[in-house]
Amino acid sequence: MAVQTADELTKKKCKPCEGGVEPFDLGEARAQLEKLPGWRLTHDNHRIRKDWVAKDFMAALRFFEECAIVAEKDGHHPDLHIEGYRNVSVELWTHAIGGLSENDFILAAKIDRLPIDLK
Known part of the structure; x- marks a missing residue:
């Protein structure tokens, strides 16, 4: 799969996945992560993760609510x-x-566009 910019990813919608798709290999995942600052590989390179420090507890919960809305839509x-x-x-x-599919990078790009009241 070709590496996509964050803008390209945010224009896509996640596709249902019930298996039968090969996960991204390590090289593909690393190349795609270069377009998503702050995201990193975890769990033996099978997951991606990003961390933030919110202003306070309520800001953290509002951010999660926004994440949930985007995730549910996709x-x-x-x-x-x-x-x-x-x-x-x-x-x-x-x-x-x-492992990782295009869906993970699509959602990561969309989450990066969400507002979060940072520390």
């Missing part, structure tokens, strides 16, 4: 983590294939 749902009342993280992978 039918692709991230893991949302909050620690220490304002440290937020979003983790993405395609469960059906146990």
